[in-house]
Amino acid sequence: MTAAGSMTGASGTDGGTVRLGAGAGFAGDRIDPAVELARHGELDYLVFECLGERTVAAAQVRRLADPSGGYDSLLAARMRAVLPVLAAGAVAGTRSRTGRHTRIVTNSGAANPLAAGRRTAAVARELGLSARVGVVTGDDVLDVVRRLDPVVWETGEPLSAAPEELVSANAYLGADGVRRALDEDADVVVTGRVADPALYLGPLLHEFGWAQDDWPTLAAGTVVGHLLECAGQLTGGYFADPGTKPVPGLARLGFPFADVGSDGGARLSKLAGSGGLLTTRTCTEQLLYEVDRPDAYLTPDVTADFTAVRLAADGTDAVRVTGGAGGPRPDDLKVTLGFRGGWQGEGQISYAGPRALARARLAGEIVRERLVNVHGLAADAIGVELIGAGAAFRGLAPETDPLEVRLRVSARASGAEQADAVGWEVESLYTNGPAGGGGARKSAQETVLVRSCLVPRDLVASSVTVLEA
Amino acid sequence: MGGLPMGERAMGQPPMGRLLVDDLADVRAGDKGDTLILAVLPREAAHYVVLERTLTAQAVARHFGRPDDVTRTVLPHLPALVFRLPAILGGGVTGYPGLDGHGKTLGYHLLMFPVES
Numbered sequence: 001m002t003a004a005g006s007m008t009g010a011s012g013t014d015g016g017t018v019r020l021g022a023g024a025g026f027a028g029d030r031i032d033p034a035v036e037l038a039r040h041g042e043l044d045y046l047v048f049e050c051l052g053e054r055t056v057a058a059a060q061v062r063r064l065a066d067p068s069g070g071y072d073s074l075l076a077a078r079m080r081a082v083l084p085v086l087a088a089g090a091v092a093g094t095r096s097r098t099g100r101h102t103r104i105v106t107n108s109g110a111a112n113p114l115a116a117g118r119r120t121a122a123v124a125r126e127l128g129l130s131a132r133v134g135v136v137t138g139d140d141v142l143d144v145v146r147r148l149d150p151v152v153w154e155t156g157e158p159l160s161a162a163p164e165e166l167v168s169a170n171a172y173l174g175a176d177g178v179r180r181a182l183d184e185d186a187d188v189v190v191t192g193r194v195a196d197p198a199l200y201l202g203p204l205l206h207e208f209g210w211a212q213d214d215w216p217t218l219a220a221g222t223v224v225g226h227l228l229e230c231a232g233q234l235t236g237g238y239f240a241d242p243g244t245k246p247v248p249g250l251a252r253l254g255f256p257f258a259d260v261g262s263d264g265g266a267r268l269s270k271l272a273g274s275g276g277l278l279t280t281r282t283c284t285e286q287l288l289y290e291v292d293r294p295d296a297y298l299t300p301d302v303t304a305d306f307t308a309v310r311l312a313a314d315g316t317d318a319v320r321v322t323g324g325a326g327g328p329r330p331d332d333l334k335v336t337l338g339f340r341g342g343w344q345g346e347g348q349i350s351y352a353g354p355r356a357l358a359r360a361r362l363a364g365e366i367v368r369e370r371l372v373n374v375h376g377l378a379a380d381a382i383g384v385e386l387i388g389a390g391a392a393f394r395g396l397a398p399e400t401d402p403l404e405v406r407l408r409v410s411a412r413a414s415g416a417e418q419a420d421a422v423g424w425e426v427e428s429l430y431t432n433g434p435a436g437g438g439g440a441r442k443s444a445q446e447t448v449l450v451r452s453c454l455v456p457r458d459l460v461a462s463s464v465t466v467l468e469a
Numbered sequence: 470m471g472g473l474p475m476g477e478r479a480m481g482q483p484p485m486g487r488l489l490v491d492d493l494a495d496v497r498a499g500d501k502g503d504t505l506i507l508a509v510l511p512r513e514a515a516h517y518v519v520l521e522r523t524l525t526a527q528a529v530a531r532h533f534g535r536p537d538d539v540t541r542t543v544l545p546h547l548p549a550l551v552f553r554l555p556a557i558l559g560g561g562v563t564g565y566p567g568l569d570g571h572g573k574t575l576g577y578h579l580l581m582f583p584v585e586s
Contacts, residue, residue, distance in 0.1 A: 053502075054563050154503065238497070238573075244512070245495060281495070281510070284547050288508035290499030294542050307544055341563060383566035390576035391567065394559070396534055397581065410566045448508045450563045451501060 017267075018207045020200050020224070021257040023104075024048040027072055031081050031395040033232065033274070034254040038102060041075025041257055045203040046086070048078060048106035050194050051230045056193055057338030057448040059110035060168035070449070071116035072108035077189075079104075079123040081292045087129050101175040103187040105178055105199050111139050113192040114465065120188055123468035131469045134186025136177035137463035139193040141455055143336055144245030145169040152337065159264055159337070164449055168338035171455060174300030174329070174393045176212070177462035178202025184466050193336065195299045198226030199289035200258075208262045212301075213328070219304035220264025226297070226304075227268060227286050227321065231255045234268065234286045235276035235317075238243040249275020258321075269318040287311070300333055300457070302326045332454035341370065344412055345419030347426025348387075349433075349440040353406035357389050359406040359434035366433055368426045375421040381412040382422075406439075410449075419444035470583055478583055491580035499577030503555040503561045505533075505572045507579055510547070523584050532556060532582050533575075545585040552579075 021043040023034035027050045038046055050072045057282035063070025084103070109116035117135035123317040124131040146166075149158045159166065168195035179202045181189040188204070204210065204221045212218075215309035228233055234256040254274025258266040270278050287306060291297055292305040308325035327388040346369070351359040385391035386408040389399045409426055413419035423442020430437060488508065490496070493516040499506045509524060511517045521543060530539040530551050542551040562570040569575075 052562075057563070066558055239495075241495075244491070284510055284549060285495065285497040285508065287547075288499075288506075288510075288551055289497055289548055290501055290505045290506055291499055291508075291551065292504060294544060307542075307546075310546075344566070346491075381566075385567050387568070392569055393569070393578050394575075396532075396578055409569065412566065448563060449560075450502075 008418065017259040017261050018204060019044045019201055019257055019259050021046045022226060022228040022231040022234070022255045023228065024050050024078070025164050025233060026052060026075065029231060031074070031078055033253060034078065035081050035085060036271060036274060037255055037257060038082045038089070040443050041457055043102045043257060044207070046102055046104050046106070047199050047228070048108055048229070049199055050074070051107040051110055053450045054448065055337045056170050056336055057168055057450050059112070060338050061203065061340070061446070061448055063111045064167060068112075068115050070111035071113070072110050074098075074115055075106075075108040076094065076119055076123050076460050077305040078106075078108070078119050078367050080127070083124055083129055083131070084127055087127075100354045101187070102356045103182065103186070103203070104203060106189070107191045107194050107199060109135065109148065109190045109191065109192045111170075111188050117465070117467050118395060122466045124469040128194055129469070131187040132185055133467040133469060134181030134184055134189045135467060136173070136181055136189065136191040136194065137465065138177065138183065138460060139170045139173050140168075141193070141460055142166075142169045142206055144455055144459050145335060145337065145453065147461075148455060149468045150455060151450045153460070155451070159453065162339065163337035164341065166219060166337060166339055167448070171298050171333045171460045173333075173460070173462050174198050175201035175205050175348045177464060179205040181464045181466070182206035184464060195301070197222045197299055198227040198301055200225030201301055204260055204264070205302055214328040215302050215328060216324055217264045218302040219326025222297070222299055222304045223287070223306065223309055223321060223324050224258050224260055224264065224301055224325070227283060228256055228258055229288065230286060232276065234282055235278050235287065236282055238275070239282050241360060247277055250364055264324050265320070265322045267314055267318060267320050267461065278319060279327055280311045280313055280319055283311045283319045283321065298330050298334075300329060302329050302413065308380065321326040330456060331462055333457050335453050336453050337451045337453060339449040339451070341449035342412055342442060343415055343419035344410060344447050345442070345444040346408060347420030347423035348406055348408045349437045350404055350406045351434065351436055353436070356403070356405045357386065357399065357401045360389070360407040361436060361456045363407050364409060364431045365431050366429065371411060371422060375425070377411050377418060377421070383410045384408070385410075415416050425459060472492065473580075475483070479523065489580060489583040490520070490524070490534065490582045493584060494580075496576035496579045497572050498559060500561060500564045500571045500573075503556050505557045507552045507554070507576055507577055509550040509552070511581065514548055519584060520550060523547055526552065528562060535569070
């Protein structure tokens, strides 16, 4: 986007590489690291990954309530933060490495990519900028799964057998829609459910023209996307441990970028002076993050073999990644199904000092008894956690008797009234429960349930709509 | 936990020769639906052998109170071990009523696994 007209310089590469920057690793991610990358990173592409399985289902519920909503609530804030910086860079001539301004790719469209695209265009107009916004749609496969009635992974039963109300079905699209939007000179590409690494692979397909059956190269590009997709998790976030893995400057953690070559090999780095660190250790952890089969990482674009990946230090806060290998893409696409999950209520209260654990346990028993006998909740719908005494380990480690324990009761409920009762019963422990209970808090909300299934890829088609601002 | 204060472990002072995975490796936890994925990363390449010998799929399954449904992938060149623990997260991020549906904290449970050295 530029202040006057669209700047579309020749698409070539500087030193044969394309620079991809990670602007966000989840829907609620920090914004300032992306601004720093936009300002100083000389990026070709800035990618915001803002969509999880739960996020897309929750967005679908918001869209049901408001047909013009259902996209990432931070979309406008992110765009307002980075668009002026990128436009100023384009006007001032501090262009990206490929000789044109930095372009944005994001899956912030969530359940409503077209509305998100319109909002992005509106933000650009408000800022006095012109921009081509490419919107990728086609991931919404609700009609397809209703017709196909596929087996749901988690239940092993046909979709139609699920008692909960189905509200959404989003197929994981590959990189092709992003590539086509960039081919159409989009300055900003907004998608819904696209596989996270494909947000990064799309620009590489656009720049390098990789064949859609060049499996080793597609796998190499997918490895780069996988390493970048969680942003700060590559530079010391979700890694840091003050005892074993100290990381400097986490409060100003720098997000990573990659200089990717035409063979898919890349050099990963971050801005000098930013917080965090980028080493073979941080990269190895991220390479294996959420990867249940390292020899066959399934994406819509390729089956990538991460066992062939090699990581080598290449200077301060820089790592070279090579050795992508892979095979044909799967014939089916994974689909995230969203169901109305009913209501959930929760309440918390603290106990400290002598017999803190015993008092918290007693308090939990009281609340459980009353939720069943007074409010009619099902006993197996109630969960009691003793936070501070090992609740996170779910009974796997022996409970300790710590200085303080926080009771948390949560329960699935039939409606708002029952859900409210959970926090109410915890709060009423103040005057009716064990001694010294303090700091009660409560909340209740409607929830979504997420499950998965497959659909044949030939039943799913992505399309690109370009909006002008 | 064996009654050992966590701070003591963090200082890397294994008392009485009893090592934990925490003394030799890092663990990163990730989730896919109801499946927990744990990557074990030795801090020194020399630790890989003892970790590979000790952290069998069966031993990790026992540590997490699971039947023998845990699978292990060995990646000696990284080096790393990857464990896949299916159906352990109680419904995962949208199904588990507790706080940590992702199971992100559970990597540190594996760090408390005693290593026979």
